[in-house]
Amino acid sequence: MFIKAEAQYWAGDKAGAYNTTKDAVIYNMERLGIVESELPAGNATRRYQAFFDVRLPGESKFTIADLMQQKYVAMYLQPEQWNDMRRYNYSSKTNGIRYDDVPVYTVAACHNGTGSAIGSPTTFTAEYSLRRPYNLYEAYWTQPDAFGQNAELSPNAWINRLNYDPETEDKYNKKELERLGAYKNHEWLKKRMIWAYNTSGKAVCNDPTEWK
Numbered sequence: 001m002f003i004k005a006e007a008q009y010w011a012g013d014k015a016g017a018y019n020t021t022k023d024a025v026i027y028n029m030e031r032l033g034i035v036e037s038e039l040p041a042g043n044a045t046r047r048y049q050a051f052f053d054v055r056l057p058g059e060s061k062f063t064i065a066d067l068m069q070q071k072y073v074a075m076y077l078q079p080e081q082w083n084d085m086r087r088y089n090y091s092s093k094t095n096g097i098r099y100d101d102v103p104v105y106t107v108a109a110c111h112n113g114t115g116s117a118i119g120s121p122t123t124f125t126a127e128y129s130l131r132r133p134y135n136l137y138e139a140y141w142t143q144p145d146a147f148g149q150n151a152e153l154s155p156n157a158w159i160n161r162l163n164y165d166p167e168t169e170d171k172y173n174k175k176e177l178e179r180l181g182a183y184k185n186h187e188w189l190k191k192r193m194i195w196a197y198n199t200s201g202k203a204v205c206n207d208p209t210e211w212k
Helices: 002-010 013-031 043-055 066-075 079-085 174-180 185-192
Strands: 097-099 104-108 126-129 203-205
Touching: 002 013, 002 066, 013 066, 066 079, 066 104
Parallel strands: none
Antiparallel strands: 097 203, 104 126
């Protein structure tokens, strides 16, 4: 359903994408045993309603970030998440990459820790943004290319490909690794997939000099 919602969104049917996303979220809640009709009256019901008031208030405010963040929640700990994040170039305020003018993996409207979590939406003002871990392959990623002029960390510094298994690939697939330019080359991990280049017309970056 999230895949359907994403297709609807980029096809221009944002109302359909919103409704499909909301249905997907409800189905995921039910999968986890959270069924609105079975919730006890009181705080449990109000928290359920507050969630949708804050996270999915309506199609007029719905963005690709809302969709992909809810997909992340529903698919938590599944490796397919990495494919989504690569497809959106780890889009966040950290690297300045935006789709449909929003950073996909910057989560706004989080509860700020003041007052009740079922209170006014005005208490949901905290924000968290995806950022690359500082210690990730530090020896490989400390070159100037890893740090953008106007970005905390360059979008070009993120891992885009799986590291191959040197125990088997080197032995049985060396010619193919050499053809790809991957053989004993750690820089290959940063080589973008064909769909990750900025050719879709849907993405913008704060620092275009860092977009390859």
